[in-house]
Amino acid sequence: MVNPNFTVEENEDSYTHITPDYFLEDPGLFCEKSNVREFATYFLPPIYWCVFFLGLLGNILVIIIYVYYRRLKTMTDTYLINLAIADLLFLITLPFWAIATSHDWIFKTAMCKIVNSVYTVNVYSGMLLLACISIDRYIVIVQATKAQKYRTKRLILSKLVCFCVWTLAVIFSLPEILFSMVKEDSYLKSCTISYPTYLSKTLKVTVLALKVTMAFCVPFLIMLFCYAMIIPTLVQARSFQKHKALKVIFAVLAVFVLSQLPYNSMLVVKTWDAANATVLDCKTSQNIDIVYKITQSIAFLHCCLNPFIYVFIGVKFRNDLFKILKKFSCITESQWANCIRVESNTKQLSEILETKMGTLSL
Template sequence: MESQSFTGDANEDLYMLSTPDYFIDTGSYCEKSSVRKFAAYVLPPIYWSVFFLGLFGNGLIVIVYLTYKRLKTMTDTYLINLAIADILFLMTLPFWAISASHEWIFYTIPCKIVNSMYTITVYSGMLLLACISVDRYIAIVQATKAQRYRTRSIILSKLVSLSVWIFAVVLSLPEILFSTVKEGLSFKFCTMSYPIEVSKTLKVIVIALKVTMAFCMPLLVMIFSYALIIPTLIHARSFQKHKALKVIFAILSVFVLSQLPYNSILIVRVLDAANTTVSDCATSQNIDIAYKITQSIAFIHCCLNPFIYVFVGVKFRSDLFKFFSKFSCISESKSSARLKPNIRAKLPSEILETKMGTLSL
C-alpha cells in the first residue's frame, strides 16, 4: 500500500488490546490489518507462555511464604507484595491473548478492569523493585541502624507497601475512568477514550507518567542504591560477595533489557502526542509492531522476578524443597539430610546473605 500522510488519533490507547485503523481528514484511512495479523500470530503464544510460567513461579513464592515463613524483614514484605502484583498482572494476559487472536469480545466493565489492573500492577511492581533496592542499601550500608530499628521496620514496610498500592491506584485513574470499548470497521477493541477538549494533554500526561514512574524513577533509585552497596560488598571478606555482586548485576541487567525497549517506544509516543507529529502510514505500522514486540518483552520481567529475587535464596530453596517433598516419596528426614551440607557451606556468609535479602529467604 502506498504511504499516505495522516495524523494519529489522540484517543489512541496506551495499552491498546487491538489496533484500530486511523481515519484521515481527507476521508481515507491508514489500514492496520497487517499489524493485527502479526499480533494474532505472534502475541497469543507469548502471552500464554508468560501467563503459565509467571503464574507458576510467583504462585510458588506466595505458597511457600504462607506455608513456611513469616514476614521477618522489609524485603520479605516487599517480595510477597511483588509476587501478588505479578500474579494480578498475569490475570490480564488471557484477555490480551484472546483480543489479539480475535477482537475484544467482552464488555466495557471488563475493559476497564483489565486496563486498570494492568497499570496498577505495573506501577506497584516497579515501585516495589525500587523499595527492595533501598531496603538492601539500608540493610548492608547502614547495617547498624537497620538492626537497631528491626522491629519497627516490619511495620514500616507494610505501610510503605500499602502506600505503593494506593499510589498505583491513583496513577491508574485515567484507565479506570476512560477505558471503553470501541467498534472499528469490522472489529471491536478496548481502548482509552479521552474527552475531546483535553485528549491531547491527557494522553501526554498518561504516557509521561508511565515512563517516569514505572521506569525512569525506579531505575535511578536502583542504580543509586546498588552503586552504594557494591563498594561495601567489595570490601567484605565473605567468599559469597561475588555471588551477591552477580545478583545485583543480574537485577539491573534484566530490568534494563526488558523495560528499556518498551519505554523507548513510549517516549516516541509522548513526543508524537506532544508535537502532533504527522507521519506516514507505513511508519505508523512499524511503530505499532515495535510497540507490541517490546511490550511482550517487558511482560517477561514478571516471570524472571521469582528467579532473580527469591529462588536464589538458600532458605527459600530449603522451604521449597520441603514443600515438594510432601508430594513425593522423599521423606522429611531425607530432604533435611540432603540440605544440611549446602546450608553448612553457607554459614560463614550467613550475615551477608541475610543483608542481601535475595540470598536469605
Template sequence: MCSSQENVTSTENYSDFFDSSIDYDQYTQPCVKEPNRQFRSWFIPMFYSIICFLGLAGNLLVIITFFSFKRLMTMTDIYLLNLSFADLLFALSLPFWAANSMKEWLLGLFMCKAMHTIYKVSFYSSMLLLSCISVDRYFSITKAISTHRYRSKTVWYSKVSSVMIWLIALLFSVPEMIYSTVKNNTCTPYSNSSDPRRISIQTSQIVLGFAVPLVIMGFCYSAIVETLCLSRSFERNKAIRVILVVVAAFLLFQVPYNVVLFLTTLDTASGNSTNCAYDRTLIYASDITQCLAFLRCCLNPFVYAFIGVKFRNDLLKLLDDFGCMSQERFFLYTFGRRSSAATDTDTTTTFSP
C-alpha cells in the same frame, strides 16, 4: 448523434475536476496497517498465554511457600509477597487482553475499565515494590549497624508501606478508571491516536513506572556492590552476581519497552508521523517490547525469591512434601549445599547465593 454529443460533454465535464499541473502523488495515502493487525492477532495471544501460565505458576509457588513456612520475617519478605500478589493479579488479566487482540471487545464498559485499572495498579505497585526491595537491601547491607535497633519494627514498617504502595498505585491508575472506554470495538483510554491525553498518561508511566525506580535501584545497588567489594566475606562474589542478575533483568526487560514508548509519545506529540513504514515499524516494536516487558511478572519469582538459599530450600521442601521430588534429589539440593548457605541470614533473603 445526440448520444455521442452527451458522451463528449460528460467527458469534458469530468476532466474539469482535474488539473494536469497538480502532482497528485504529493498527497498522502491512508496507511494500511493490516499486516500489523495480522501479526498482533497471533503473536500477542501466544505470548500472553505463555506469560500468563508462567506468571501464575511462579507467583503461586512463592505465595504458597511464604504461607506454608511462615517466612514473613523481614521487610524484603513482605515486599516479595506483595510483589507476587501484584504479578499474579497482572497475569490473571492477560487472557482478556489476548482475546481483545484477536477480535473486538465484547465484555462491556465495566470490564474494559476494570482491566485497564488492574493492569496499571499491578504495574505501578510492582515497580514501587521493586524500588522498596532495593531500599531495604541498601539499609540492611550498607547501614546494618545503625539500622539494627529498628529490626524489631521492620515487619510493621513493611506492612504499612505496602498498604501505602497499593494506595499510590491505585491513585496513579485513576486516569484509566475515568477515561477507559469501548471505541470502535476496542477497549482503550484514548479517543484516537493523536489524543493529547495519550501523551500525559504515557509520560507519567515512563517517569513514575521506569525512570524513578531505575534511579532508586541504581543508587541502592551501586552502594551495595561498593559495600560488598570492601567486605572480606567469602560469599561476597556470589552476592554481587545476584545483584547483577537483578539489575540486568530489570534493564533487559524494561528499557526496550520504555524506549519504544518514549518514541510513540514523541510521535503523538508531534501530530503523528506521515511515514507509513515508520508507523508500522513502531507498532511492531511496541508489540514485541511490550511482551518482553510483561515477562517480568513471571521472572520476578526466580530473580527475587528462588535465587535465595533459604527460600530455595523451602521451595524444595514444599515440592518434596507434595511428592514432586524424590528424597535423594531433595537431600542433594539442600544438605549438599548447606556449606555454601552458612552466611545466609534473615536480612539477606534476596542476595543470598
C-alpha cells in the same frame, strides 16, 4: 495521499486494543494497518499464554512459601509478597488480552475497565516495589547497624510503605478506570481508552510521561543508586557469599534494563509524537506499532522472572520449595535427601570460612 497523523490517538495506548486496519483522519485519507493486526494476531497470543502460565506458577509458589513456611520477618519479605500479588493481578488479565488479540473484544465495558486498570496498577506498584526492595537492601548492607537497631520499626514501616505504593498505583490508574470503554467499528470491537476531546492531547501526554517517569525512570535511578552503594561494601567484605550477592545484583539490574528499557523507549517515542504532533509516513507508523508490541511483550516477561531473581535464589526459599515438592510427591526421598545434603554442606562451608576469616554475614 496517506496521512498517518491520527485523530484517534488514544487507541494506540490501549493495551487490549487490536490495531484497526485503518485510521481515518479526513475522508479518503487512510493508513493501512492490516499487516500490524496480522502480526499481532500470530505473535502476541503465544507470548501472553506463556507469560501467564510461567508467571502464575512462580508467583503462586512464592505466596505459598510465605504463607506456610515463612513469617514476614523483614521489610524485603513484605515487599516480595506484595510484588507477587501485583504480578498475579496482572497475569490474570493476560487471557483476556490473548482472546482479544486473536479475535476481538467480546467482553463488557466493565471488564474492559478492570483489565486496563489492573494492568496499570501492576505497572506502577511492581516497579515501585522493586525500588523499595533496593532501598531496603541498601539499608541492611550499607547501614547494617541502624537496620538492626530499628528492626521492629522497619517492619511496621514496610507495611505503611506498601499501603502508600498501592494507593499511588490506584491513583495513577484513574485514567484507565475513567476512560476505558468498548468501541465498535466496521472491523472489530476493541477495549480502548477514549479521552474527552477537549483534553485528549493533554491527558495522553500526561499519562504517557507519568508512566515513563514513575514506572521506569524513578525506580531505575533508585535501584542504580542503591546498588552502586552496595557493591563497594560487598567488594570490601570477606564474606563467602559476596560473589553470589554481586552476581544477583548484576542479574537484577540486567533483567530490569533489558526487559523495561526497550518498552519505555517506545513510550518516549509515543509521548514525543503526541506532544509535538510529529508527522510520520505510513510505513514508519506501522513499524513503530510492531516494535511497540514486541517491546511490550518483552516487558511482560519481568513478572515471570521476579520470583526467580528475587526469591528462589535464596537457600531458605529453595529448601521451602523442596519441601513443597516432596509434600506433593514431585521428588523422591532420595532426591530430597540429596537436596538437603547439598544445602547443608553449602551452609556449613560458608559458616566455616566466615568464622575463620572473622567476617559478618551479609
